[in-house]
Amino acid sequence: MFGKIRNSFQLVFIIMIASGLFASVNAQSLEEIMKTRGLSQTDMLAAAKTYTPSGKLDEYVVFSSGGQSGQVIVYGVPSMRILKYISVFTPEPWQGYGYGDDESMDIIYKQGSIRGKEITWGDTHHPALSETAAEYDGQYCFINDKANPRVAVIDLKTFSTTQIVANPIMKNEHGAAFVTPNTEYIIEASQIPAPFTNDYVPLTEFNEKYRGAMTMWKFSRKKGKILEENSFSVELPPYCQDLSDSGKNMSEGWVFTNSFNSERYIGGFGPGNTKFRDRLPHEAGMSSKDTDYLHMIHLDTAIKLFEQGKYKKINGHPVISMETMIANNALFLIPEPKSPHGVMINPSGQYLTVSGKLDTHVSVYDFKKMMKLINAKEYEGRDPYNVPILSMTKSLHGQVELGLGPLHTQYDSEKGIAYTSLYVDSAIARWDYLKLKLIEKIPIHYNVGHLVAAEGDTATPDGKYLIALNKLAIDRFTQVGPLHPQNHQLIDISAGHPMQLLYDMPLPLGEPHYAVMIKADKLKPLIRYKQKWFKNRVKPGRERIVREGNKVTVHSTLIRSHYSPEIIEVNKGDEVVWHLTNLERAQDETHGFSIYLYNINGSLEPGETSTFRFTADQEGVFPFYCTEFCSALHLEMMGYLLVKP
Numbered sequence: 001m002f003g004k005i006r007n008s009f010q011l012v013f014i015i016m017i018a019s020g021l022f023a024s025v026n027a028q029s030l031e032e033i034m035k036t037r038g039l040s041q042t043d044m045l046a047a048a049k050t051y052t053p054s055g056k057l058d059e060y061v062v063f064s065s066g067g068q069s070g071q072v073i074v075y076g077v078p079s080m081r082i083l084k085y086i087s088v089f090t091p092e093p094w095q096g097y098g099y100g101d102d103e104s105m106d107i108i109y110k111q112g113s114i115r116g117k118e119i120t121w122g123d124t125h126h127p128a129l130s131e132t133a134a135e136y137d138g139q140y141c142f143i144n145d146k147a148n149p150r151v152a153v154i155d156l157k158t159f160s161t162t163q164i165v166a167n168p169i170m171k172n173e174h175g176a177a178f179v180t181p182n183t184e185y186i187i188e189a190s191q192i193p194a195p196f197t198n199d200y201v202p203l204t205e206f207n208e209k210y211r212g213a214m215t216m217w218k219f220s221r222k223k224g225k226i227l228e229e230n231s232f233s234v235e236l237p238p239y240c241q242d243l244s245d246s247g248k249n250m251s252e253g254w255v256f257t258n259s260f261n262s263e264r265y266i267g268g269f270g271p272g273n274t275k276f277r278d279r280l281p282h283e284a285g286m287s288s289k290d291t292d293y294l295h296m297i298h299l300d301t302a303i304k305l306f307e308q309g310k311y312k313k314i315n316g317h318p319v320i321s322m323e324t325m326i327a328n329n330a331l332f333l334i335p336e337p338k339s340p341h342g343v344m345i346n347p348s349g350q351y352l353t354v355s356g357k358l359d360t361h362v363s364v365y366d367f368k369k370m371m372k373l374i375n376a377k378e379y380e381g382r383d384p385y386n387v388p389i390l391s392m393t394k395s396l397h398g399q400v401e402l403g404l405g406p407l408h409t410q411y412d413s414e415k416g417i418a419y420t421s422l423y424v425d426s427a428i429a430r431w432d433y434l435k436l437k438l439i440e441k442i443p444i445h446y447n448v449g450h451l452v453a454a455e456g457d458t459a460t461p462d463g464k465y466l467i468a469l470n471k472l473a474i475d476r477f478t479q480v481g482p483l484h485p486q487n488h489q490l491i492d493i494s495a496g497h498p499m500q501l502l503y504d505m506p507l508p509l510g511e512p513h514y515a516v517m518i519k520a521d522k523l524k525p526l527i528r529y530k531q532k533w534f535k536n537r538v539k540p541g542r543e544r545i546v547r548e549g550n551k552v553t554v555h556s557t558l559i560r561s562h563y564s565p566e567i568i569e570v571n572k573g574d575e576v577v578w579h580l581t582n583l584e585r586a587q588d589e590t591h592g593f594s595i596y597l598y599n600i601n602g603s604l605e606p607g608e609t610s611t612f613r614f615t616a617d618q619e620g621v622f623p624f625y626c627t628e629f630c631s632a633l634h635l636e637m638m639g640y641l642l643v644k645p
C-alpha cells in the first residue's frame with residue numbers, strides 16, 4: 001500500500017502511521033512509548049533494524065572467541081541473540097563436555113594435555129571459519145589457545161569440538177587460527193619467544209636460543225581433522241610475532257605476520273634484576289624503536305622444503321630453520337610502524353593493512369611492490385638472523401592518519417572501503433585504502449579491540465553489518481560489580497548513509513578478542529545424529545547388563561522418559577562401562593545423564609551415543625537421573641546404581 005520504501009525515515013513514518021491506525025485498539029501508541037521511554041526517531045530506526053520477532057531468524061551468525069572462558073560464543077545478527085556457547089578448552093556440563101564420556105574426555109584431557117599436564121581452560125582469541133576459494137563454506141570453525149599453544153577444530157555439523165592439537169614447540173602463541181584460502185592449512189604463530197625444547201635456558205641466551213615460530217597445521221577436510229604427522233613449523237627470530245593472515249588471490253601461497261619487540265628487550269624490570277642492560281619495564285623497552293617487522297613467509301616453498309625432508313625434528317616435530325627458509329627465498333621482513341597489532345589482507349589480496357598501536361597512521365602495503373623487490377633481490381639490509389629486509393617506503397602504497405591506537409581492519413563490499421578500530425580514540429574509522437583518505441568516524445563504547453564485518457575477511461565481504469568488540473563497557477549496562485561484561489556494538493554500515501550504532505550486547509563470558517560473521521544460510525547443522533555412526537550404539541530391545549569378571553558393561557537406551565535398564569547393581573570395585581544411546585528422532589529431544597557422586601554428566605542429543613567409564617569404588621546407593629526437562633514425566637526419568645559391598 002505504500003509502494004517502495006525509499007529511505008529509513010520513510011520506514012519510521014510508516015511504522016508511526018501503522019501504529020496510529022491501531023492506536024484505537026492498542027492501549028499504548030508508538031508515540032506514547034517513545035515519549036515515556038525517551039526514545040528518538042534514530043532509536044526507533046535502530047530498533048526496527050534489529051528487532052527480530054519470535055520465530056524469525058537472523059541473517060548472519062557470529063562466532064566469537066570466548067577469551068579466558070576457553071569457549072566460543074555463537075550469536076545471531078542483527079538480533080544479537082546468543083545462540084550457543086561451544087565448549088572447547090574448558091569443561092562444560094550442559095553440553096556434557098569433560099564430565100565422564102569417552103569422547104569429550106579424550107579431547108579435553110588427552111589431546112588437550114601438554115607435557116603430561118591436564119589443562120582445563122584456554123585463552124581463546126581468534127576463530128577462523130573454513131574457506132573454499134577464499135569464501136566461508138560453513139563446514140568448520142577453528143580457534144586457538146594463546147596461553148597454552150593449542151588449536152581446536154569445531155565441526156559445524158554439530159557445533160561441537162572434535163579435536164585439539166597441542167603445539168609441540170611453542171610456549172605461547174597469538175597469531176592463530178588463520179586458514180589458507182582452501183583450508184589446506186591452519187596457521188598458528190607464536191608470540192612470547194621461548195626455547196623450542198623444554199629445558200631451562202637462561203635469559204642471557206635469549207638472542208641465541210629463544211625463538212619465534214609459525215606452525216602450519218595440515219587440515220584434512222575429508223577426515224575433519226588436523227593431521228599432526230603432516231604438519232610442520234618454520235623457525236622465526238625471537239621477536240614477538242603477532243596477528244597473522246594468509247594471502248589470497250594474487251598473494252595466495254604467502255603468509256604474513258607482524259611483530260613487536262623487534263628490540264628483543266627482555267627481563268629489565270624489578271629489583272634485583274642486575275643481570276640485564278637497564279631497568280625499563282618490558283612495555284617501555286619493547287617499544288623503544290620506531291619500527292618493528294612485518295614477516296613474509298612463502299608457505300608454498302615451506303611445504304616443498306617439508307616434503308623434501310629439509311627440517312630438523314624438535315620434540316618430535318619437524319621445524320624448518322630460518323637458514324633454510326632464507327636460502328630458499330621464503331622469508332622476508334619489512335619494517336612496519338611501532339608495535340603494530342594486526343596485518344589484514346584486502347579482498348583482492350594485493351593490499352595489506354598494518355596498524356601501529358603507537359602510531360596514528362595505518363600503513364597500506366602493496367603486495368605487487370613487495371614482490372618486485374623480492375624478485376629483484378633488492379634488500380635494504382639483513383636482521384641479526386640474516387633475514388633479508390625489504391624497504392618500507394618502497395613497499396608502501398601509502399599511509400593514512402586515522403586516529404589514536406589503530407588496531408584491526410575489516411573490509412567492505414565496496415571497493416577500497418575498510419573499517420579500522422581505534423582503541424585509544426574509542427572509535428571506528430571508515431576509510432578508503434586505495435585513495436588513502438579518512439571518510440568518517442563513529443564513536444563506540446569503549447576501547448574497541450577487534451571489529452568484524454559481515455564476511456569481512458573473505459574475498460567478497462558483504463558490507464551491511466559491523467560489530468565493535470569493545471574491551472570496556474564502563475557505564476553502558478547496569479552495574480554488576482567491578483567486573484563489567486564486554487560490550488559488542490552492532491553498527492549499520494550499509495552504503496548510502498553514515499554509520500549508525502544499532503545495538504549494545506553485553507557478553508559476560510571471558511574477553512572476546514576476535515569474531516567472524518558468516519551468512520546464516522551457509523551453515524547446515526544436523527538435526528540429529530545417525531545412530532549407526534556410533535560403534536557403541538545400543539539398539540532398542542538390545543539393552544542389557546553384561547558381567548565379565550569385575551568388568552560390568554551396561555548397554556542402555558534413553559527415550560521419553562525412561563532409561564532402560566533403570567536399576568543397575570554392581571559390586572564394589574567393579575569397573576563399569578556404560579553405553580547410552582538416545583533413541584529420540586524428535587528435534588531437540590536431548591536427555592541428560594548424571595550420577596550422584598561420580599562427577600558424571602552427559603548430554604545425549606537425539607541419536608547420540610556416549611560411553612562413560614568409572615570404578616565403582618564406593619559402596620552405597622547412587623541415584624541417576626536426566627538433567628534436561630524432556631517431557632511432563634521428566635522427573636520420573638531416573639534410576640539407581642546400587643553398589644554392593
Ligand code: RUQ
Nearest residue numbers: 125126449450513
Ligand atoms: S587480539 S590481544 Cu587483537 Cu588476540 Cu586481543
Ligand code: CUA
Nearest residue numbers: 626628630634
Ligand atoms: Cu530425559 Cu528429562
